[in-house]
Amino acid sequence: MTKIIAIASGKGGVGKTTLTTNLAASLANQGKKVVVVDANLSAPNLAIHLGIPTVSLITLNDVMKHNAYITHALYKHPSGFYIVPADLDEIEHNYGGLKHALRQLLGNADIVILDAAPGVNKEVDAAVKVADEVLLVVTPDEASLRNAILLKRHIDELGKSVTGVVVNQAKNVHYELSDKEVEERLGVKVLGRIRYHRKFRESIAVGMPFVDIARGTEQQMIIENIAKAIAEGKHENLSLWQKFVAFLNRDIVIWSE
Numbered sequence: 170m171t172k173i174i175a176i177a178s179g180k181g182g183v184g185k186t187t188l189t190t191n192l193a194a195s196l197a198n199q200g201k202k203v204v205v206v207d208a209n210l211s212a213p214n215l216a217i218h219l220g221i222p223t224v225s226l227i228t229l230n231d232v233m234k235h236n237a238y239i240t241h242a243l244y245k246h247p248s249g250f251y252i253v254p255a256d257l258d259e260i261e262h263n264y265g266g267l268k269h270a271l272r273q274l275l276g277n278a279d280i281v282i283l284d285a286a287p288g289v290n291k292e293v294d295a296a297v298k299v300a301d302e303v304l305l306v307v308t309p310d311e312a313s314l315r316n317a318i319l320l321k322r323h324i325d326e327l328g329k330s331v332t333g334v335v336v337n338q339a340k341n342v343h344y345e346l347s348d349k350e351v352e353e354r355l356g357v358k359v360l361g362r363i364r365y366h367r368k369f370r371e372s373i374a375v376g377m378p379f380v381d382i383a384r385g386t387e388q389q390m391i392i393e394n395i396a397k398a399i400a401e402g403k404h405e406n407l408s409l410w411q412k413f414v415a416f417l418n419r420d421i422v423i424w425s426e
């Protein structure tokens with residue numbers, strides 16, 4: 170059965186596309202058939218991260234408009250997974266087309282990862298609605314966490330489950346939010362804390378996921394562990410008690426806004 174995972178965040182630039190490509194490479198290394206899809210149609214850059222020029226390629230946009238089958242928009246990356254790129258062709262999209270496009274992948278992949286747009290908007294809704302589960306990405310600061318809390322509330326209202334959060338670009342300085350604070354306030358389990366590493370940017374320049382150019386680093390191993398947990402379905406949600414604590418914090422956040 171194909172599992173569809175949306176990678177989302179309340180705030181932009183936290184590392185959704187980075188996590189998408191790196192989880193995909195790790196899962197492919199673990200023998201899974203993985204497809205990554207650029208569901209960030211207003212700022213598509215998944216192909217850029219993977220060194221794939223989209224000019225004259227068939228993209229997700231063509232599939233969503235019923236002008237092509239998704240098999241025509243699938244490209245194999247040297248890291249062992251497939252990518253469905255998107256292109257910036259128009260401002261308003263019929264996001265219903267995403268469901269139609271992804272339906273064609275069901276049964277043909279183990280895991281489909283959707284690289285979603287940031288924030289709370291129609292574009293994100295489309296990705297969340299077709300996903301079986303949502304993973305959030307935050308950086309360990311107040312703005313990122315607050316926006317993630319708002320997005321999580323919205324995802325709950327859509328009846329979808331957030332199965333984990335990844336804390337990214339951590340520098341382990343004293344003013345950063347701890348994993349415990351993130352878990353308690355968001356009500357979601359932290360699957361891993363990825364420290365800042367300059368090679369993440371370099372990896373985009375060479376079109377390869379970080380995990381494939383920085384083997385043996387702490388970051389590579391953490392991403393590999395997150396991928397393993399996802400593959401094995403071990404990234405369970407919080408205990409009832411942790412959910413209760415998060416619920417109390419949720420009221421505090423509403424009150425202080």
Ligand SMILES: Nc1ncnc2c1ncn2[C@@H]1O[C@H](COP(=O)(O)OP(=O)(O)OP(=O)(O)O)[C@@H](O)[C@H]1O
Pocket residue numbers: 178180181182183184185186187188209212286287337338339363364365366367369370371373
């Ligand atoms: N752990 C990290 N250490 C250092 N740089 C990182 C790390 N994670 C991501 N980056 C860098 O941060 C920048 C933003 O990352 P990315 O594009 O993945 O964010 P995003 O959430 O997808 O952004 P957007 O909301 O615009 O789609 C990139 O230059 C990326 O290389």
Ligand SMILES: [Mg+2]
Pocket residue numbers: 185186187209214284
């Ligand atoms: Mg992105």
